[in-house]
Amino acid sequence: MSEPIIHMENIKKHFGNVIALNGVTFDVRPGECHCLLGDNGAGKSTFIKTMSGVHKPTAGEIFFEGRPMSFDSPRDAMEAGIATVFQDLAMIPLMSVTRNFFMGREPKKGGIIKRFDIDRANQITMEEMRRMGINLRAPDQAVGALSGGERQTVAIARAVYFGAKVLILDEPTSALGVRQTSNVLATIDRVRNQGIGVVFISHNVRHAMAVGDRFTVLNRGQTLGTAVKGEIDAAQLQDMMAGGQEMAQLEGSLGGTV
Amino acid sequence: MTDATDGADERIKSESVVTRLMKRPELGAISGVILVTIFFLITADRSMFTLSGIMNFMTPAAQLGILGIAAAMLMIGGEFDLSIGSMVAFAGLIFGVLAVNMGLPLILCIPLTLLAAAGMGAVNGTVVIRTGLPSFIVTLAFLFILRGASLVGLKWFTGGSTQLRGVRDAVEGDFLTPFFSGDAFPGLFSWLAERGIIDSFNSGAPKVPGIPVEILWFIVMALICTFVLLRTPAGNWIFATGGDDNAAANSGVPVKRVKIALFMLTACAAALVAIITVIDAGSTDARRGFMKEFEAIITAVIGGCLLTGGYGSAIGAFFGAIIFGMVTIGLTYTDFDQDWFQVFLGGMLLLAVVFNNVIRKRVTGER
Numbered sequence A: 001m002s003e004p005i006i007h008m009e010n011i012k013k014h015f016g017n018v019i020a021l022n023g024v025t026f027d028v029r030p031g032e033c034h035c036l037l038g039d040n041g042a043g044k045s046t047f048i049k050t051m052s053g054v055h056k057p058t059a060g061e062i063f064f065e066g067r068p069m070s071f072d073s074p075r076d077a078m079e080a081g082i083a084t085v086f087q088d089l090a091m092i093p094l095m096s097v098t099r100n101f102f103m104g105r106e107p108k109k110g111g112i113i114k115r116f117d118i119d120r121a122n123q124i125t126m127e128e129m130r131r132m133g134i135n136l137r138a139p140d141q142a143v144g145a146l147s148g149g150e151r152q153t154v155a156i157a158r159a160v161y162f163g164a165k166v167l168i169l170d171e172p173t174s175a176l177g178v179r180q181t182s183n184v185l186a187t188i189d190r191v192r193n194q195g196i197g198v199v200f201i202s203h204n205v206r207h208a209m210a211v212g213d214r215f216t217v218l219n220r221g222q223t224l225g226t227a228v229k230g231e232i233d234a235a236q237l238q239d240m241m242a243g244g245q246e247m248a249q250l251e252g253s254l255g256g257t258v
Numbered sequence B: 001m002t003d004a005t006d007g008a009d010e011r012i013k014s015e016s017v018v019t020r021l022m023k024r025p026e027l028g029a030i031s032g033v034i035l036v037t038i039f040f041l042i043t044a045d046r047s048m049f050t051l052s053g054i055m056n057f058m059t060p061a062a063q064l065g066i067l068g069i070a071a072a073m074l075m076i077g078g079e080f081d082l083s084i085g086s087m088v089a090f091a092g093l094i095f096g097v098l099a100v101n102m103g104l105p106l107i108l109c110i111p112l113t114l115l116a117a118a119g120m121g122a123v124n125g126t127v128v129i130r131t132g133l134p135s136f137i138v139t140l141a142f143l144f145i146l147r148g149a150s151l152v153g154l155k156w157f158t159g160g161s162t163q164l165r166g167v168r169d170a171v172e173g174d175f176l177t178p179f180f181s182g183d184a185f186p187g188l189f190s191w192l193a194e195r196g197i198i199d200s201f202n203s204g205a206p207k208v209p210g211i212p213v214e215i216l217w218f219i220v221m222a223l224i225c226t227f228v229l230l231r232t233p234a235g236n237w238i239f240a241t242g243g244d245d246n247a248a249a250n251s252g253v254p255v256k257r258v259k260i261a262l263f264m265l266t267a268c269a270a271a272l273v274a275i276i277t278v279i280d281a282g283s284t285d286a287r288r289g290f291m292k293e294f295e296a297i298i299t300a301v302i303g304g305c306l307l308t309g310g311y312g313s314a315i316g317a318f319f320g321a322i323i324f325g326m327v328t329i330g331l332t333y334t335d336f337d338q339d340w341f342q343v344f345l346g347g348m349l350l351l352a353v354v355f356n357n358v359i360r361k362r363v364t365g366e367r
């Protein structure tokens, strides 16, 4: 099996006296979709934020392509090829779709004075949104005027466009219609086949089962274990996400993977 | 239009040029200029709109506008700077001391003054970012600190006076002086006067000897800032930072750098105004720039900036400053009591804030 692109070892994260993460180990390999599951408040978002440079872990190590790595900012993580759809989407309502799409990574043109190539940016935005199954009315329309699902799709299209090595999706389908959801799942599959590692957070077991290669369940800041596709069925996963009431029964089925 | 051309969406009504314009932040300021012009065309003496009359109100408009445009940039980036006015006094002191007490040439005085101002701006920005306090309160502290420091410094360097004189003599003949003082293009204006295109005195000298240099600085600054905002990555970062700094940072915008750079910009704009006005007056005193922070912010708001950040325009602030200049100077051309000026400005500000709020709802589709 190939080496992980990113390996998170025993990550701890404290916010003052709140222990959000208490030693989580997790990795993503190229060309796989690793699902991160768990109850509300389990620490999923906090965990992927340490992966994308938003939070610095209180303790623990991050290895990127085998080398120890410490991201000082989301910008660093992006430059390394990690793109994220945050749960809150990180969109600016007053700015146009295009300006949001390329925020922080604007395409440039021109010689000495580098200009923001708005025409190309508009064109790419329209194209990428169409690929996600949404026909934007105009690329210069403000994000604040989009529907919740359209906004989420902009965030996903943006991350897919920029995620060169790792794509992290934090509940990307929570506001999407049936067609757009299947589109996102199909996109995850397409991206994975290109050799990109995908981290997919979802509360929907069916969605996770549809695209996941591995499943890790978090509970109260700790991992309950990692299962490989085929070794676990939807019902077992569901139980585990609900807080691990059926741990004894599950441990058997998880086998040596824990 | 119902024909579904390629890429068009049947759910969108075609937007007229007017409705598109309605969404631009500078619309309010431009309509304001038109309204104020009409008002003075009716009420003011005709000499207000002669060339010399226009220069008369454009000069204070330019001095304020340089500050206002910088304040607008910072406001779009989501912060305030209440220390701009005091910064004018402080930079004026530094400039005066370098030019008079130390006798340095302008080629050194000007960069050193700008550098000192930029340094203070960086301090402002760093304190705001590090403490996470509202910039309103942090820069309010610097409003007093810099004003007080200017007063103490003046007394220190002049041996007890609150005015530092002799700037004009010190910069006389310096090759850089014409860029910061007096009128530009005198040759062109005499040429125009000779041909009778513009008014001249009996002696043949033009009544308006040239364009006051601050007006050129004002125009250049409006053009550069507009270009930066609308056509460069940095402009996108400024809008993003002001719109939501957390979302911007998570999307890879270097939010801290953007904010500090903007605080440095407002401080440097204050220093530029200080240099221009101190050379012009030939001296500097501790009251220089008094209340300018509020006027600059009013200019930015009339220019379409939202107090909450993330929205606004430099060209709007440009027109906001022109409104300001027209109202201040224009009333002297009318029969009205000149002191109506503050009432007028307050009214404009209120109108602008209400108007901007409506525009914002339009843009974001809020109901």
Ligand SMILES: Nc1ncnc2c1ncn2[C@@H]1O[C@H](COP(=O)(O)OP(=O)(O)OP(=O)(O)O)[C@@H](O)[C@H]1O
Pocket: A015, A018, A019, A020, A038, A039, A040, A041, A042, A043, A044, A045, A046, A047, A087
């Ligand atoms: N910035 C913060 N300051 C303090 N506590 C925090 C902070 N961020 C998260 N927490 C706490 O850490 C815990 C984990 O939060 P997190 O957002 O990671 O949960 P989650 O698994 O993503 O939940 P959900 O499924 O609801 O999105 C929660 O108890 C939360 O209150």
Ligand SMILES: [Mg+2]
Pocket: A044, A045, A046, A087, A170
């Ligand atoms: Mg979450």
